[in-house]
Amino acid sequence: xxxIDAPLRVPFTLLFGSAALWxxxxxxxxxxxxxxxxxSGLGACEWFAHGRLEAAARNxxxxxWAGNALFALNLWLLSQLGRFEIRNGWMAAIGGLFWNLALTxxxxxxxxxxxxxxxxxxxxxxxxxVLAVSFALAGLWPVVAYAKRPTGxxxxxxxxxxxxxxxxxxxxxxxxxxxxWAPASGVVQAVAHSWxxxxxxxxxxxxxxxxxxxxxxxxxxxxxxxxxYLASVAFWTYFLFAGWTAPAALIGSPVxxxxxxxxVVGCVMMLVxxxxxGLNLLGALSKEGGWSRAWNSTSLRFISLGLTSIxxxxxxxxxxxxxxxNAALRFTSFSEGQGVLLLYAGVTMCVFGASYAALPRVSGxxxxxxxxxxxxxxxxxxxxxxxxxxxxxxVGGRSPDWAFVAAGSxxxxxxxxxxxxxxxxxxxxxxxxxxxxxxxxx
Amino acid sequence: xxxxxxxxxxxxxxxxxxFTGLVVGSQAQLxxxxxxxxxxxxxxxxxxxxxxxxxxxxxxxxxxCVSCHTQQVRPAGQGRDIAAGLGGRPxxxxxxxxxxxxxxxxxxxxxxxxxxxxxxxxxxxxxAALRKPVHAPGLxxxxxxxxDARVTALAxxxxxxxxxxxxxxxxxx
Amino acid sequence: MNDRNRHxxxxxxxxxGPGPEGFSDGRLVExxxxxxxxxxxxxxxxxxxxxxxxxxxxxxxxxxGLYLTRNSRGFSASAFDLDAPVASASxxxxxxxxxxxxxxKLYLANCAACHQPTGMGLPGAFxxxxxxxxxxxxxxxxxxxxxxxxxxxxxxxxxKYNGNMPNVGAALKDAQIAHIATYVRSAWGNAAEPVMDxxxxxxxxxxxxxxxxxxxxxxEAHPLGK
Numbered sequence: 001x002x003x004i005d006a007p008l009r010v011p012f013t014l015l016f017g018s019a020a021l022w023x024x025x026x027x028x029x030x031x032x033x034x035x036x037x038x039x040s041g042l043g044a045c046e047w048f049a050h051g052r053l054e055a056a057a058r059n060x061x062x063x064x065w066a067g068n069a070l071f072a073l074n075l076w077l078l079s080q081l082g083r084f085e086i087r088n089g090w091m092a093a094i095g096g097l098f099w100n101l102a103l104t105x106x107x108x109x110x111x112x113x114x115x116x117x118x119x120x121x122x123x124x125x126x127x128x129x130v131l132a133v134s135f136a137l138a139g140l141w142p143v144v145a146y147a148k149r150p151t152g153x154x155x156x157x158x159x160x161x162x163x164x165x166x167x168x169x170x171x172x173x174x175x176x177x178x179x180x181w182a183p184a185s186g187v188v189q190a191v192a193h194s195w196x197x198x199x200x201x202x203x204x205x206x207x208x209x210x211x212x213x214x215x216x217x218x219x220x221x222x223x224x225x226x227x228x229y230l231a232s233v234a235f236w237t238y239f240l241f242a243g244w245t246a247p248a249a250l251i252g253s254p255v256x257x258x259x260x261x262x263x264v265v266g267c268v269m270m271l272v273x274x275x276x277x278g279l280n281l282l283g284a285l286s287k288e289g290g291w292s293r294a295w296n297s298t299s300l301r302f303i304s305l306g307l308t309s310i311x312x313x314x315x316x317x318x319x320x321x322x323x324x325x326n327a328a329l330r331f332t333s334f335s336e337g338q339g340v341l342l343l344y345a346g347v348t349m350c351v352f353g354a355s356y357a358a359l360p361r362v363s364g365x366x367x368x369x370x371x372x373x374x375x376x377x378x379x380x381x382x383x384x385x386x387x388x389x390x391x392x393x394x395v396g397g398r399s400p401d402w403a404f405v406a407a408g409s410x411x412x413x414x415x416x417x418x419x420x421x422x423x424x425x426x427x428x429x430x431x432x433x434x435x436x437x438x439x440x441x442x
Numbered sequence: 443x444x445x446x447x448x449x450x451x452x453x454x455x456x457x458x459x460x461f462t463g464l465v466v467g468s469q470a471q472l473x474x475x476x477x478x479x480x481x482x483x484x485x486x487x488x489x490x491x492x493x494x495x496x497x498x499x500x501x502x503x504x505x506x507c508v509s510c511h512t513q514q515v516r517p518a519g520q521g522r523d524i525a526a527g528l529g530g531r532p533x534x535x536x537x538x539x540x541x542x543x544x545x546x547x548x549x550x551x552x553x554x555x556x557x558x559x560x561x562x563x564x565x566x567x568x569x570a571a572l573r574k575p576v577h578a579p580g581l582x583x584x585x586x587x588x589x590d591a592r593v594t595a596l597a598x599x600x601x602x603x604x605x606x607x608x609x610x611x612x613x614x615x
Numbered sequence: 616m617n618d619r620n621r622h623x624x625x626x627x628x629x630x631x632g633p634g635p636e637g638f639s640d641g642r643l644v645e646x647x648x649x650x651x652x653x654x655x656x657x658x659x660x661x662x663x664x665x666x667x668x669x670x671x672x673x674x675x676x677x678x679x680g681l682y683l684t685r686n687s688r689g690f691s692a693s694a695f696d697l698d699a700p701v702a703s704a705s706x707x708x709x710x711x712x713x714x715x716x717x718x719x720k721l722y723l724a725n726c727a728a729c730h731q732p733t734g735m736g737l738p739g740a741f742x743x744x745x746x747x748x749x750x751x752x753x754x755x756x757x758x759x760x761x762x763x764x765x766x767x768x769x770x771x772x773x774x775k776y777n778g779n780m781p782n783v784g785a786a787l788k789d790a791q792i793a794h795i796a797t798y799v800r801s802a803w804g805n806a807a808e809p810v811m812d813x814x815x816x817x818x819x820x821x822x823x824x825x826x827x828x829x830x831x832x833x834x835e836a837h838p839l840g841k
Contacts, residue, residue: 080640156647249548
C-alpha cells in the first residue's frame with residue numbers, strides 16, 4: 001500500500017463493497033425480469049410485474065453498481081495520476097452512505113409502489129435531492145484531485161474522468177427539475193428524459209470507462225498511446241456531441257422534426273470522436289502484439305473488450321439513426337441489445353478491468369482466487385454475448401426460444417457476478433491483515 | 443490551474459448545450475401548446491379525460507405497463523404503425539398536452555395502445571385483454587371474474603386512449 | 616486463462632519503477648505530457664494526420680448542416696411528419712380552410728383590374744368569370760390558368776376574345792390561389808366546389824416552369840362541362 005493508497009482505504013472499501021452488492025442485486029432483478037418474459041411467467045404477485053423488476057434492475061445496475069464503483073475507482077485513478085492524498089475521506093464515505101440509503105429506498109419503492117414513466121428517473125421525488133447531494137460528496141473527488149495535482153502534467157484519462165463526474169451532476173440536477181419537480185409540458189418531458197439518459201450513458205459511464213481505457217492501455221502496454229496529440233480533440237468532440245445523440249431515440253415520435261434530426265446529426269457526429277479514440281487506444285493495442293499482451297493481463301483483457309464494445313455501440317447507434325433503418329428497428333429489442341453492448345459489454349467490462357488493478361493496491365492484499373477470476377471472465381463474457389445476441393435475434397419478433405437464451409445468459413451473468421463479488425470482498429477485507437506481505441497487483 | 447478551469451467549465455458547457463438546444467428549445471416552442479379544434483368552431487381536442495381514467499393512469503404507471511407498451515403512432519413514412527392499423531394518423535405533440543406524465547414508451551413487447559380505446563369495442567374486450575397471463579402480476583379478478591376497483595379504473599383509462607380525431611397538425615385522412 | 620497467464624497475473628512487478636511490464640504512473644503522465652506539448656510547437660517534418668482531421672471535420676460539418684436544413688421543416692413546432700405536404704406546414708395554421716372572404720380581397724387586388732369586381736369582364740377585351748363554364752367543373756383548369764396564364768383566340772359565353780392573360784399566380788402562394796379560386800367558383804352565381812391548397816401545390820409541381828397555355832391546350836386537358 002503506497003502513501004497515496006492508504007487514506008483511500010476506508011471510503012474505497014465502503015464504496016466498492018456496496019458496488020459489488022448492488023451488482024449482485026441488479027443481476028438477480030434482471031434475471032427475474034427475463035424469467036418473467038418466459039411463457040411460464042412468474043405468477044401473479046404484483047412485486048414481480050415486469051416493469052417493476054426491470055426498473056429495479058436498471059436502477060441498481062446504473063446507480064448502485066456503476067455509480068458506487070465509479071466513485072471508488074475514479075477517486076483512486078485520479079489520486080494516482082495527480083499524486084493526490086485524500087484528506088477528508090470521511091466525506092466520500094458519508095456521501096456513499098447516503099447515496100446507498102437513498103438508492104435502497106428507491107429500489108424498495110419501485111418494487112412495492114411501482115416505477116415512474118421514465119427509466120432512470122423513476123424514484124420518489126424526495127430521493128432526487130438526497131442523491132444529488134450525496135453525489136456531490138462522493139463523486140466529485142476526481143475534480144479535487146485534478147485541481148490539487150502538484151505537477152502541471154496532464155493526461156487524457158484525467159480529462160475524461162473529471163468531465164464525466166461534473167457532467168453527471170449537472171445532468172442529474174437539470175433532469176430532476178425538468179422531468180420530476182417541475183415537469184416540462186407534454187412531450188418535452190420525453191426530450192429531456194432522452195437527453196438525461198444519453199448523458200448518463202455516454203458522458204458519465206462511457207466517459208469514465210474511456211478514462212480507464214486511456215490509463216490502462218498505456219500503462220499495461222508500457223507505451224505511449226497512438227497519435228496521442230489527437231486525444232484532446234477526441235475528448236472535446238466526444239463531450240460536445242454526446243448529448244446531441246439523445247433525440248435519435250425519438251425518431252418518429254411526436255416531437256418536432258428538427259429535434260429528431262438534431263439527434264441523427266449528433267449520432268453521426270459521434271463517429272468523429274470514435275475514430276479518434278479508436279486511433280488512440282485500439283491503435284496502441286494493435287501495435288507489436290498489443291492484443292496478445294492485453295489478453296495476458298487480467299485488467300487489460302476486460303478493458304480492451306470493453307473499449308471495443310463501447311466504440312462498436314456508438315457506431316451502431318449512428319447506423320440505426322438512419323431513418324429507414326430506424327423505422328425497422330425502433331420499439332424492437334434492438335435497443336435492449338444496444339444498451340447491453342454499451343453499458344455491460346462496454347462500461348462494466350472496463351470497470352471490472354480497472355477494479356482488478358485497483359482493489360489489491362488499495363487494500364494491500366491480492367485477489368485470492370484465480371479460479372473465481374477465471375469464472376468471472378468467462379461467465380460475464382458469455383452472458384454478455386448471449387444477452388446481446390438474443391436481443392438482436394428478436395428484432396423481427398419475440399420468440400420463446402430466444403427468451404430462454406436471454407434468461408440463461410442472465411443466469412450466467414449472475415454466476416459471474418457472484419464470483420466477482422465474493423472475490424472482491426475477500427480482497428478488500430483480507431488485504432488489510434498483512435499489507436506488505438503480498439505483491440500488489442497491476 | 444488554468445487547465446483545470448477550462449476543463450471543468452468546458453465539460454459543463456458541453457453537457458448543458460444540448461440541454462439548452464433540445465429541451466429549452468422545444469419547451470419554448472411547445473410549452474404553451476393547448477387544446478385546439480381541428481377546424482374553426484369544432485370541439486377542442488384532445489378531449490378531457492374522465493376522472494376514472496385519471497385514476498387508471500396511476501395503475502398503469504405503477505404496474506410498469508410502459509415497459510411493454512408504447513403510446514405513439516409514427517407517421518406512415520416512418521415504420522408500419524399506420525399500415526398495421528395502430529392509428530389513422532401520426533401522433534402529434536398536441537395529443538399529449540393533458541397528460542401529467544407522457545407515457546410514450548420505448549419498447550413494444552405488446553401492441554401500441556395510443557388508439558386502444560377506439561380498437562376495443564366494449565368493456566369486456568378490455569377485460570379479456572387484461573386477463574391474459576402476461577398481465578397477471580398485479581391485476582386482480584374475483585372468483586366470478588369480476589375486476590377489482592383498480593382493474594376497473596385501469597380499463598377506463600385504456601378505453602380513454604384514442605387519437606382518432608383530426609388534429610390541426612395531423613388531419614385524419 | 617492458462618497457467619502461464621495466471622502466473623504472470625500473480626507476479627506482476629510492484630507499482631513504481633518503469634519495469635518492463637508497465638509504466639509507472641509518473642512516467643505515463645510525463646510521456647504523454649511531452650507528446651502533447653511537442654505537438655503544439657510547430658512540428659518538424661510534416662504530418663498528414665492533423666490535416667486529415669480538419670478535413671474530416673469540414674466534411675461532417677457540411678453534411679450536418681445539409682441534413683438539418685433538409686429534414687427539419689424550417690424548425691417548425693408543428694412538423695412531425697417528413698412526408699406530410701410542405702404547404703400545410705408553411706402557411707399559418709397547419710390545416711387549410713379555403714376561405715371565400717380572403718379570396719374576395721385577393722381577387723380585387725389581383726384579378727379585378729381585368730375581369731372587373733363584378734366578374735363580368737370587359738366586352739371584347741376580358742372575358743367574364745360570372746357563369747363561365749371555364750370556372751366551374753374541374754378545378755385544375757382554373758388553377759392552371761391562374762398559375763401560368765392563357766393567350767389566344769377563344770369563344771366564351773358567345774363572345775370572341777383574343778387576349779393575353781399573364782401568369783398572375785406565379786407571384787401568389789398556393790393557399791392564396793386556393794382562396795381566390797374558391798371565391799371565383801362561388802361568387803356571382805357560380806356554384807362549384809372550393810379548392811384546397813394541396814391541389815394548387817400539386818398542379819404547380821406538375822407544371823414546373825411551363826409557359827402560357829393556349830385555350831386549345833387547356834380544353835384538350837380539361838374539356839368544359841366536366
